[in-house]
Each structure stands twice: as C-alpha cells, then as structure tokens.
Amino acid sequence: MKMNLYDALKKFFGFNQFKGLQEDVVKSILDDQNTFVIMPTGGGKSLCYQLPALMKEGTAIVVSPLIALMKNQVDAIRGISETHGIAHVLNSSLNKSEINQVMSDISSGVTKLLYVAPESLIKEEYVDFLKQQNISFVAIDEAHCISEWGHDFRPEYRNLRNIIKQIDNVPVIGLTATATEKVQEDILKTLGMTDANVFKASFNRPNLFYEVRPKTKEVEKDIIRFIKQREGQSGIIYCLSRKKVEEIAQVLQVNGINALPYHAGFDAKTRAKHQDMFLMEDCDVVVATIAFGMGIDKPDVRYVIHHDIPKSLESYYQETGRAGRDGGEGHCLTFYAYKDIEKLEKFMANKPVAEQEVGHALLQEVVGYAETSMNRRKYILHYFGEEFDEVNGEGADMDDNMRNPKKKHEAKEEVAIILKIVTETNEMYKAKEIVNTLIGKENALLKSHKTTEQPFFGIGKSKTSSYWMALIRQILVADLIRKEIEQYGVIKITKVGEAFLKEPQSFMMTEDHQYSSDDDASIIT
Numbered sequence: 001m002k003m004n005l006y007d008a009l010k011k012f013f014g015f016n017q018f019k020g021l022q023e024d025v026v027k028s029i030l031d032d033q034n035t036f037v038i039m040p041t042g043g044g045k046s047l048c049y050q051l052p053a054l055m056k057e058g059t060a061i062v063v064s065p066l067i068a069l070m071k072n073q074v075d076a077i078r079g080i081s082e083t084h085g086i087a088h089v090l091n092s093s094l095n096k097s098e099i100n101q102v103m104s105d106i107s108s109g110v111t112k113l114l115y116v117a118p119e120s121l122i123k124e125e126y127v128d129f130l131k132q133q134n135i136s137f138v139a140i141d142e143a144h145c146i147s148e149w150g151h152d153f154r155p156e157y158r159n160l161r162n163i164i165k166q167i168d169n170v171p172v173i174g175l176t177a178t179a180t181e182k183v184q185e186d187i188l189k190t191l192g193m194t195d196a197n198v199f200k201a202s203f204n205r206p207n208l209f210y211e212v213r214p215k216t217k218e219v220e221k222d223i224i225r226f227i228k229q230r231e232g233q234s235g236i237i238y239c240l241s242r243k244k245v246e247e248i249a250q251v252l253q254v255n256g257i258n259a260l261p262y263h264a265g266f267d268a269k270t271r272a273k274h275q276d277m278f279l280m281e282d283c284d285v286v287v288a289t290i291a292f293g294m295g296i297d298k299p300d301v302r303y304v305i306h307h308d309i310p311k312s313l314e315s316y317y318q319e320t321g322r323a324g325r326d327g328g329e330g331h332c333l334t335f336y337a338y339k340d341i342e343k344l345e346k347f348m349a350n351k352p353v354a355e356q357e358v359g360h361a362l363l364q365e366v367v368g369y370a371e372t373s374m375n376r377r378k379y380i381l382h383y384f385g386e387e388f389d390e391v392n393g394e395g396a397d398m399d400d401n402m403r404n405p406k407k408k409h410e411a412k413e414e415v416a417i418i419l420k421i422v423t424e425t426n427e428m429y430k431a432k433e434i435v436n437t438l439i440g441k442e443n444a445l446l447k448s449h450k451t452t453e454q455p456f457f458g459i460g461k462s463k464t465s466s467y468w469m470a471l472i473r474q475i476l477v478a479d480l481i482r483k484e485i486e487q488y489g490v491i492k493i494t495k496v497g498e499a500f501l502k503e504p505q506s507f508m509m510t511e512d513h514q515y516s517s518d519d520d521a522s523i524i525t
C-alpha cells in the first residue's frame with residue numbers, strides 16, 4: 001500500500017506540516033512531472049526531492065556541485081533510517097570496494113538517494129552502470145550553475161541533459177535559490193524541460209534590514225563600532241581577498257572582538273575548526289571570503305557585513321541571506337565605494353569577451369542597488385522578477401533609505417523625455433548611451449547612428465549623468481522600461497511606458513546617493 005504524504009513527512013523528517021510550496025512540489029515529482037523549484041536559501045528545497053525519493057521505487061540521482069554539502073545531506077538522510085545504504089555519495093574519493101558497495105546497494109534497490117558531482121556523473125563507467133538501474137528521477141541542485149547568467153557558472157552542468165538522456169528518460173527536477181528570469185529560462189532550455197511545472201517562492205526576507213554606507217578610510221572603525229554595539233551576537237564579514245580577510249580578522253582581534261578568519265587558503269582542518277567554533281558560539285564573528293557560507297545553517301546570525309561589495313546581486317542576496325534565518329532581525333550592512341567596482345571589472349579583464357559583458361551587466365545592477373535611494377527591498381525583488389508593494393509589503397520600511405528618506409521631486413517631464421529618446425532611437429541603446437544622448441556627450445556609436453544630429457541630443461545637459469542614470473534605474477523598477485538582458489542591457493519601452501508617453505503621469509523621483517567625489521566618473525565608464 002502506498003504511504004500517505006503526511007505520514008511519510010512525519011516518518012522520515014518528523015515534521016507535521018509542509019513549508020511553503022513543498023507539498024505541491026513533492027506531488028509534482030511523485031506524478032513523474034519535470035519540475036522546477038525556485039526557493040530562497042532556507043526555504044526547504046532538499047525535502048522537495050528527498051521525500052519523493054524515499055517514497056518512490058528505485059534510486060533518485062541528486063546532482064550537486066559541492067562534495068561537503070552532499071556529505072552533510074547523506075549523513076542527515078542516514079540518520080532517519082536504519083538502512084545504511086539508503087543514501088550514498090559517488091565521487092572520486094571512494095576506493096574500489098566502496099564503489100562496489102554503492103553499486104550493489106543501488107542494484108538491490110536499497111539506495112533511495114545517490115548524490116553525485118556533475119564531473120563524476122559524466123564518467124562512462126557510471127553512466128553504463130546507471131543505465132541498467134531503476135532510476136526514479138534526477139534532481140539537479142544549484143541548477144543556476146548551468147547558466148552563464150548565474151553567479152556560479154559551471155561548464156560541467158551543460159552536459160547534464162545528454163547524460164540524463166543516456167541513463168533513462170526520467171523526470172528531471174531543477175532546484176535553485178537564485179533565479180532571475182534570464183537564468184530561469186536558461187535552466188529550463190538547457191535541461192530540455194520547458195514543459196516543467198514551475199514553483200517559485202517569494203524571495204522577500206522581511207526580517208532583514210538592508211543598509212549601504214560609503215566606504216571611507218574609516219571603514220574598519222565603522223565595523224568595530226557596529227560590532228561592539230552588538231556584543232555577543234553572531235555575524236559574518238565578507239571580504240573580496242584572502243589578504244583582506246586576515247587583515248580585518250586581526251584588527252578585530254586586537255580590538256577585543258572574538259573573530260576568526262576563513263578562506264580557501266587555510267587547510268581543511270583549520271577551516272572546519274573555525275566553522276565549528278562559529279557554529280558552537282565559541283567565536284562571534286567570522287571574517288571570510290565567499291568560500292564561507294554554502295550550506296552553513298546557523299539560524300541566529302544577526303548581521304552580515306560586506307566590507308567589499310559582491311560581484312552580482314545574486315551573490316549579495318545569497319550572502320546577506322545567511323542573516324536572520326531564525327526569523328529574528330538580520331542587519332545587512334554593505335560598505336560601498338565605486339573604486340571596488342572598478343577592481344572587480346579589472347579581475348574580469350582576462351576573461352572571454354562574452355563573459356566580460358555578462359560580468360559587466362551584473363556589476364551594473366550592483367552599482368544601481370548600492371547607489372539607489374529607493375526602497376532597497378523593492379530593488380532586489382524587482383531584480384528577481386518579483387513585484388513588491390513598498391507601502392504595505394512585508395518589511396517595507398526595513399532599509400536605510402526608508403528610515404531616512406531623501407526628498408523627492410516631480411520628474412514627469414524628464415521621464416517623458418527619456419521614453420521619447422528610447423522610442424525615437426528605435427530602442428537600440430543601453431542606459432549609458434541614452435544618458436550620453438541626454439547630456440550631449442558624443443561617441444562613435446551615437447555618431448554612426450546620427451543620434452548626435454537629433455534635436456533631442458543634449459536636451460538634458462543641465463543635469464548630471466548620475467542624475468539621469470538614477471532616473472533611468474527608477475523608471476526601470478517602475479516597469480516603464482525594461483532591459484534586454486540577451487543584448488547586454490539594451491533598453492526597451494514597456495506597455496506601461498507607452499501608456500505614460502501618451503498621457504504622462506506624476507513620477508516622484510528620489511536622487512541617488514552620491515558616494516563618489518568624482519560625479520560623472522561614477523557611472524559612465
């Protein structure tokens with residue numbers, strides 16, 4: 001007899017209720033449907049495939065990029081069953097006899113979950129073996145790794161569709177915590193599952209407070225003051241380089257703060273020790289590179305500080321998302337200087353041109369977020385394709401801009417000018433060129449299209465380029481225009497924008513923060 005869904009949930013996980021969309025996802029998988037799950041970190045993605053795997057006949061293959069994470073998950077699954085072979089990891093660290101054991105457990109139907117790294121799954125001997133087994137479905141965790149538009153592109157993921165086809169034509173489940181519309185499309189296409197049932201949870205984290213401060217020479221003092229006001233609370237500080245991690249950790253220690261460094265340059269033992277000390281509350285603050293965090297489930301992290309701004313809003317969302325997982329307040333404090341953006345640009349300089357373009361487009365979003373005076377939550381959620389009501393939405397007042405709002409002014413006519421330029425130049429320019437057109441700054445591209453000869457060329461030169469860029473960002477979030485990501489950010493007008501042009505409405509603009517002393521250089525690069 002088939003087990004009831006709730007009985008299984010209780011039996012295997014000890015929970016009485018599903019969280020969010022879990023029940024619908026599980027049903028979709030039990031129904032053998034291709035399924036795509038987009039849930040923020042902490043949303044409960046693992047259960048979405050673990051429960052159906054435990055309930056279905058055969059073995060579910062789980063593809064995951066992180067060996068350490070896989071091991072944690074396997075241990076957790078083994079903890080809920082007396083059958084040791086119920087979950088296995090297949091990777092290069094296993095010896096021959098261990099591999100034989102895994103294979104024999106799969107063949108005899110004992111193994112319900114088989115975790116593999118994508119590079120292992122490609123191996124012919126494994127593919128040949130798995131072809132002959134009863135596979136229930138393939139779950140692809142961190143599915144955004146398949147997309148160049150994600151923040152963590154891994155080329156091995158691109159081969160997964162082929163391998164899955166070879167193994168068996170089983171349902172595929174993609175899961176990710178970071179899907180902008182572009183990444184989402186990419187995942188569905190590349191995995192050949194455009195027919196999938198899509199489940200998308202809200203990305204709003206109402207208990208997180210977002211704050212951006214200018215990064216000055218006093219940044220270390222600012223950080224120390226911030227931490228001292230929160231004595232005994234847990235926090236993470238992210239830095240770009242290992243060197244900075246060590247420097248900051250030392251500065252904090254000298255100032256009597258219980259901090260430890262963490263980056264991939266330490267040996268595994270030191271890393272594990274520092275991580276455990278943080279989890280066990282033997283250390284308050286971890287100063288880390290992005291190597292720290294994946295799979296760390298410490299519920300009461302009260303703040304995440306970015307000493308250096310990350311390279312995409314996805315990374316920012318992921319990293320800040322580690323605060324307040326218990327639902328209590330999480331303060332996300334970012335120190336921003338445009339200089340840091342230039343540094344990140346420089347890192348990309350040796351990459352292939354297409355990758356640089358993507359990287360540049362992602363960075364521009366980060367700049368926009370940092371410099372905006374809008375509701376920051378609305379900005380982030382817009383990036384993830386989600387609408388947010390900045391008056392009544394949950395957590396609407398939880399950011400620096402909302403607590404200390406800047407003055408607004410009527411910008412109806414200026415908005416109309418931008419929209420007019422977008423349409424009259426046949427929607428072929430990126431924001432940068434539109435701004436240059438407004439302020440009358442010539443370049444080869446504008447000349448070649450004769451935009452420089454148009455009556456509107458230079459029409460907005462009484463305002464700065466930063467001013468116009470700010471307004472463009474605001475009308476972007478207000479959906480009057482949209483960015484064509486495939487064309488690296490070409491601006492198109494939307495239906496709402498067309499309606500506005502016909503009958504302009506009031507548009508209240510807030511001016512962006514000016515973090516840079518060099519006004520014009522801050523955006524137009």
Ligand code: ADP
Binds near residue numbers: 016041
């Ligand atoms: P994600 O992979 O989306 O980041 P996890 O699968 O790690 O999230 O789950 C986050 C937390 O939520 C875990 O501690 C997990 O035990 C818990 N959790 C998942 N599903 C439920 C549920 N139905 N009821 C209660 N807690 C749950």
